[in-house]
Amino acid sequence: xxxxxxxxxxxxxxxxxxxxxxxxILSFPDLTVDGSFPLGAAIMAIMLTRGSNPWLALMxxxxxxxxxxxxxxxxxxKLKVPNLLAGILTMTMLWSINIRVLGNRANLTLVxxxxxxxxxxxxxxxxxxxxxxxxxxxxxxxxxxKVLLDVFFHTDLGLTLGAMGNNEQMxxxxxxxxxxxxxxxxGLSNGLVALSGAFVAQFQGFADVNLGQGIIVAxxxxxxxxxxxxxxxxxxMLTLRVLLGSILYRGLMYLGRYYGYYINLTPSDLRLITGLxxxxxxxxxxxxxxRKWSGAGAAPLNGGEAKPGAVGASPDAEEAAVxxxxx
Amino acid sequence: xxxxVNISKVFSPGTVNENAAIRNVDLVxxxxxxxxxxxxxxxxxxxxxxxxxxxxxPTEGQVLINGRDVTKEHEYKRARYIGRIFQDPLLGTASNMxxxxxxxxxxxxxxxxxxxxxxxxxREFFREKLTSLEMxxxxxxxxxVGLLSGGQRQALTLLTMVISHPELILLDEHTAALDPRxxxxxxxxxxxxxxxxxxxxxMITHNMNHAIQYGNRLLMMxxxxxxxxxxxxxxxxxxxxxxxxxxxDIRKRTLESDEVMLST
Numbered sequence: 001x002x003x004x005x006x007x008x009x010x011x012x013x014x015x016x017x018x019x020x021x022x023x024x025i026l027s028f029p030d031l032t033v034d035g036s037f038p039l040g041a042a043i044m045a046i047m048l049t050r051g052s053n054p055w056l057a058l059m060x061x062x063x064x065x066x067x068x069x070x071x072x073x074x075x076x077x078k079l080k081v082p083n084l085l086a087g088i089l090t091m092t093m094l095w096s097i098n099i100r101v102l103g104n105r106a107n108l109t110l111v112x113x114x115x116x117x118x119x120x121x122x123x124x125x126x127x128x129x130x131x132x133x134x135x136x137x138x139x140x141x142x143x144x145x146k147v148l149l150d151v152f153f154h155t156d157l158g159l160t161l162g163a164m165g166n167n168e169q170m171x172x173x174x175x176x177x178x179x180x181x182x183x184x185x186x187g188l189s190n191g192l193v194a195l196s197g198a199f200v201a202q203f204q205g206f207a208d209v210n211l212g213q214g215i216i217v218a219x220x221x222x223x224x225x226x227x228x229x230x231x232x233x234x235x236x237m238l239t240l241r242v243l244l245g246s247i248l249y250r251g252l253m254y255l256g257r258y259y260g261y262y263i264n265l266t267p268s269d270l271r272l273i274t275g276l277x278x279x280x281x282x283x284x285x286x287x288x289x290x291r292k293w294s295g296a297g298a299a300p301l302n303g304g305e306a307k308p309g310a311v312g313a314s315p316d317a318e319e320a321a322v323x324x325x326x327x
Numbered sequence: 328x329x330x331x332v333n334i335s336k337v338f339s340p341g342t343v344n345e346n347a348a349i350r351n352v353d354l355v356x357x358x359x360x361x362x363x364x365x366x367x368x369x370x371x372x373x374x375x376x377x378x379x380x381x382x383x384x385p386t387e388g389q390v391l392i393n394g395r396d397v398t399k400e401h402e403y404k405r406a407r408y409i410g411r412i413f414q415d416p417l418l419g420t421a422s423n424m425x426x427x428x429x430x431x432x433x434x435x436x437x438x439x440x441x442x443x444x445x446x447x448x449x450r451e452f453f454r455e456k457l458t459s460l461e462m463x464x465x466x467x468x469x470x471x472v473g474l475l476s477g478g479q480r481q482a483l484t485l486l487t488m489v490i491s492h493p494e495l496i497l498l499d500e501h502t503a504a505l506d507p508r509x510x511x512x513x514x515x516x517x518x519x520x521x522x523x524x525x526x527x528x529x530m531i532t533h534n535m536n537h538a539i540q541y542g543n544r545l546l547m548m549x550x551x552x553x554x555x556x557x558x559x560x561x562x563x564x565x566x567x568x569x570x571x572x573x574x575x576d577i578r579k580r581t582l583e584s585d586e587v588m589l590s591t
Contacts, residue, residue: 175407
C-alpha cells in the first residue's frame with residue numbers, strides 16, 4: 001500500500017516535472033498536457049502490441065510528446081494565440097490523434113505483454129517481490145529524469161530558459177529569440193509528460209484516450225503541495241520538491257479513495273478535492289503574500305513573481321532568510 | 328555608427344487616435360558619442376529608443392547600423408550589439424534566480440548552447456567584476472537577485488551590459504525610479520563605465536543639469552521632432568537658462584518647468 005503511493009507519486013512525478021517547467025519556469029500555463037499524457041501511453045501501448053523494442057517505444061513516446069509541445073508553442077508564437085487557448089487547441093486535436101494512434105480504438109490492454117517494467121520486475125524477482133521491484137524501478141527512473149533535468153538547467157541554455165518566465169525582456173536583451181525558448185521549454189515539458197504517460201501505461205497495464213483527463217490539475221496540485229514542503233532557489237531542490245509534492249498528492253488521493261467512504265466520499269469526488277486543494281493553496285499563498293508583501297517561491301499561478309515592491313526599498317529580512325541557500 | 332534616415336512612427340494610423348510619435352527624424356550617432364536627450368513627456372524619446380532597439384517597426388524610414396540596413400531586424404538580433412537599460416530596475420535581471428545565474432545568462436550574447444559554463448573560474452571573474460561596483464555584491468553570488476535593492480539591481484544590469492561590449496548603449500531614464508542616493512551612485516557608475524569602456528551612449532534624462540553636465544552632445548525633442556542638436560564647444564557653454572531660451576526661440580512658446588524638471 002505504502003509502496004503503491006510512492007510508485008504512483010514517482011511515475012506521475014515525471015509528468016509533474018513537465019508541468020513544473022511550463023507553469024513555474026516558463027510561466028506558460030500549458031493545457032496540452034491532458035492530451036500529451038495519453039499520447040505517450042498510446043504510443044507505448046501500440047508499439048508493444050506490435051512487438052517493437054520497448055526502449056524504442058519509450059523514445060518515440062518522448063518524441064511524440066515533444067512534438068505536441070512544439071505544436072502548442074508554434075500556435076502561440078506564430079499565430080499570436082494566447083497560450084491557454086493554444087494548449088486547449090492542441091489538447092483537443094490530440095484526442096482524435098490518440099484514437100488513431102491506438103488503431104481506431106479508445107483503449108488498448110497490455111495484459112501479458114512484456115514491458116520494460118515487467119522485464120525489470122522479472123530480473124529482480126530473485127531478490128525482491130514485485131511491489132518492491134516496481135518501486136525500485138520507478139525510483140531509479142524518476143531520479144534519472146530529475147538529475148538530467150538538473151544538469152540541463154545548469155547549462156547556458158537551461159539558465160536562459162530559467163529566466164524566461166521571470167523576465168522575457170531580459171532574454172531578448174541577451175540576443176536570444178524568446179520564441180525559440182518557448183519552443184524548447186514547452187516541447188521538453190510535454191516530452192516528459194508523454195514519458196510519464198508511457199510508464200503509466202506499463203504500470204496500469206493499459207492505455208486509454210481518457211487517461212489524460214484532469215492530469216493538468218493533478219500536476220498543478222502536486223507542484224503546489226511541493227511548494228509547501230520546502231523553499232529554495234536551487235534547481236536540484238526545486239525538482240526534488242516536485243517529486244515530493246507528487247508523492248504527497250498521491251498519498252492524499254489514496255487516503256481519499258480508501259478512507260473517504262467514512263465521510264461518504266466516492267472516487268468521483270476526488271477531482272473536486274483536487275481542485276479545492278489548488279484553491280486552498282492559492283488562498284494560503286495569497287494570505288502569506290499579503291502579510292509579507294513580497295514573495296518568490298510558493299506563489300500564485302503566474303509563476304512566482306508577486307507585485308514588484310517599492311523600487312529602491314530593500315526586501316524584507318524574513319524572505320531573505322528562507323530563499324538564501326547555503327553559500 | 329548609427330544612422331536614422333527620415334524615420335517616422337505613427338500609432339493607430341487612420342483612426343481618431345492617430346498619433347505621430349516620431350516625425351521625419353534624421354540622426355547620425357558617431358562612434359564614441361555620448362548623447363543626452365531631454366524633452367517633455369510625449370516628446371518621443373522612448374519611441375526613438377524603441378525604433379533603434381527594434382522593439383518597434385518604424386512607419387517610414389530606415390535604421391542603419393555601420394551602413395547595414397537593420398530596419399526590419401528583430402529586437403533580439405539587434406540586442407547582440409545594442410545594450411538597453413530601462414527605467415524599471417526589475418527589467419534587467421531575473422529576480423528568482425541567483426546573482427551568478429543572472430551574470431552567466433548575460434555573459435555572452437546570442438546563441439545559448441548545452442554547455443555548462445558556470446564554473447569556479449567564471450565565479451572568480453564575476454566576483455572580480457562585482458568588486459568594481461563597490462556594493463559588496465561579490466559576496467552574494469548565491470543570493471537571488473530579487474533580494475537586492477533597486478539601485479543594486481540597476482548597477483548589476485549596467486555591469487553585465489558593459490561586460491558584453493555593446494556597440495551602442497541606450498539608457499532610458501535608468502536612474503529615475505531610484506531614490507536620490509542610489510540614483511547618484513548608479514549615475515556615477517554609468518559615467519565611469521562609459522569612460523573606461525569607451526561606450527557610444529544615448530541617455531534619456533529628465534534632469535536638465537545632467538543633460539548639460541554629461542556627454543558631448545545634447546538633443547532636445549518636442550512633439551516627435553529633434554528641435555535642438557548641440558555639441559562641441561556650444562554644448563560646453565550651455566546653461567539651463569540658455570536651453571530654456573533656445574526652446575522659446577524655436578517653438579515660440581515657453582518651456583514650462585513641469586514639462587522638463589529643473590532640478591539642481
